[in-house]
Amino acid sequence: MSAEADPIADELSELIFHVAGRLRGGFNAAAAELGLPPAQALVLANLSAPTPMRELAEWLSCEPSNVTGIVDGLERRGLVARRPDPADRRVKHVVLTEEGERGQAELRARGRAQAHALFGQVETEKEHLRDLLASVLAGSPDPCKSLRR
């Protein structure tokens, strides 16, 4: 149990939080302009293929009962629909409506613009930064599969 000081790691945590906070702030602002609360916007932005509720819960790292409410909100706004799985009538797949596709495109466009603006600062070192972050994550296993594509 190494109790070394490692002040650089402390700094790194703080920096990561700041950068993530900046990104999340921008994302939430974009979501608010579409009249969407953060969690609903997060799902909308990352949903592509029809996805069972349970899978969404895993991806969000929360309880399935919570996902019910979030998807309820998206459904109420007409951005998403529940489609029963013909093979297993217990599961319901969440799918984008056409309105949902538009909202997703809007959110993703804003996210891309924001990322481009933020990381333009390190234009010449983007690949390096990416590799460093990736190797940080490679340390411990992360069971989160991507929801996109």
Add this chain to the structure above:
Amino acid sequence: MSAEADPIADELSELIFHVAGRLRGGFNAAAAELGLPPAQALVLANLSAPTPMRELAEWLSCEPSNVTGIVDGLERRGLVARRPDPADRRVKHVVLTEEGERGQAELRARGRAQAHALFGQVETEKEHLRDLLASVLAGSPDPCKSLRR
């Protein structure tokens, strides 16, 4: 309005979110073991000098009315106290109790351990990673002052 693709920036956003999520997950777990909800733990971990409510609100990027509730929680648990400012009787300074000092030490120790574990992966490049992240943040103005020390 450059609408370039910039797929690296997209990747970077996702990576930042993942790393931050890992950190936040660990922090929240540590907080939960102390019986503290996330926001209260966040304040406890970062509070050092006596701090007016308004300043806390700025640091948390939220409305002052919200801070009231969070500090109420910490006060209810005996970790924090409200001390009136003798110079301006409108303001109340939030200060740590002895119990609060202990909780803060515990939270910070866990945070340090976690950061060390995570960023040990890039041992030889920590400084470089720090500089890259710092220059990302240098891009736009961030009015958030540190609460520590």
Add this chain to the structure above:
DNA sequence: TTCCATGGTTAAGGTCCTGAAGCTTTCCCG
């Protein structure tokens, strides 16, 4: 068939957050 596991929902309870309204205290300008 019977039993149990699984996917999803409901209900109750707590935390976080906002906006509007209110209180006290301070500040400033006439």
Add this chain to the structure above:
DNA sequence: CGGGAAAGCTTCAGGACCTTAACCATGGAA
């Protein structure tokens, strides 16, 4: 000096998020 505007904090109403426990319907297997 006096009176209004402004600042700091709280309260209230309302919404969103999240967890646990209980429940229903379906599926699978002994």
